[in-house]
Amino acid sequence: MPNLVRLTAAIALLFACTAQAADWTDTSLSYRYGTKFAEPFNDNDITKNIVNLSSVSGYKYGKNFFSIDLLMSSELDPSAAGSNSGAHEAYVVYRHTLDFGKIFNKSYAFGPVRGVGATAGFDFNSKTDAGYNSKKRMVVAGPTLMMDVPGFLDISLLAIWESNAPYNTFTNQATPRYAYKTHAMLTGAWGIPFNVGIPLSFEGYANFITGKGTNEFGGGTAPETNIDMQIMYDISETLGTPKNTFKIGVEYQYWKNKFGNPDRTVPGATAKTPMVRAEYHF
Template sequence: MNRYIGVLAAVLATLATSPAHAFDWSDTSIGWSYGPDYHEPSLTDHNGNAQDIGKNTITFTHIDGYTYGTNFFNVDMLLSNSADPANNSNSGATEFYAIYRHNLSMNAVTGSQAFALGPLKDLTLDAGFILGSKNNAFASRKRAIVVGPNLVFNVPGHFDVALLYYKENNNNGIAGTEVNFRSTWSIESAWGIPFHIGSLPASMEGFLDVVGPKGKDGFNADTKTEVLFRPKLMFDIGALAGHKNLVRVGFGWEYWINKYGTDHRSVKGALQSTPFVTADIHF
């Protein structure tokens, strides 16, 4: 699995950085968010209920576009409070979660508008990977690859829906085993729709990720379809001082059912629902 990720990363890096693919535009940001009610599967409080966990998240995001497509790279550092402890510690756990996607535009490749049909603006071929790790007792080390078509809709801002092949392996530190999940499907959707509240620029943003059942987990339990939904409302407060798209603040909601594929009907903490506040600075 790691070999496949390495090969895919090399191919995508070559596409993105060759001289013919000089960036036409780019956006880089650092963000922060906080939510009070995150959950983790099997982590419960003294009453046997899912343990509420406060998490601060520091995010680095880079997006760029070139003649034939776009690159998206995002790294989250999630800092739990002591309700979600690091292994052999009373301090909160730290998790790193990185996502890379390359979108290859079929309109650009063909030099036409053949894929601008009806409500669609374009069709892209998406490929990328996910890398994650956490220093709690479970000690996850997620490695996943995705590839498939992405529908780009003709709306103000952006709205995409991708239908992807998904393959993951991971570590289960409690069971003491590496888990090679079976291949499955995934649906990824992301959106950013701008609007104004008076003179204040704002946007409805977010993503929806759905991953199909991926076989047995490290405890020999059947995995279920997991759904992660994270909408947010952002306000461009920097524009009030004449610096558009510099400083933004907002709030949102994160809902995750069957977290990591764990059946929420049988495992406490596999259903997560939390509000959050967020801010970012763009460079």
């Protein structure tokens, strides 16, 4: 885990440096907490504390998004076989979106669509737990529609190239890196401000992922639905700080067939998780 922390810190520093050349940037440190997380092959409700560092920035031809989650589980998701401590996980996401209208100095707007572009990026994770010890590596690429809404709503259809190389601490058996079948993801990400007497925003993402063929153990996989949404309240004015500095809110995640595990046969493969969330933007 220390090596992973150093790696993610180095990546965060790299993107902090590149953000200096951006036209605009929004970097945030956040914390969220929930008691109803689920993990495949585990029928317990798991408590997790999650610390996140995110940065979104825009430049002449598009925008960048970078996020690191550090997830700390309760002992019901143990760090090793027979351990009384909870698992730790780091999950990194990067997306780069090119805006064709900005590149070619031409409007591609039509109907409810403000612009057209293309998105590419990657995910990777590392988790220390009693069973699977995920080492996910994933690359994505595909077209993006930027919708004409207050704030933003981007919808992308992405091809996914994903692999994993887990290690089972019960059997002490490592699985060679295994590439799943190339599959697809319809994904949306949004941040839409609104006001009901207080400044609020509706934020989140939704991923609809097709099955990825046979898994590394010869079993089948199922399509995934992962929807994570939050209502956030900007309390900056109350604290005497600039707008959008401090936010608090509630979050809910619905994740069916988590990681492609069919919930009809795998306990813990669907999560319905309410959370509380706090953010500091700088």
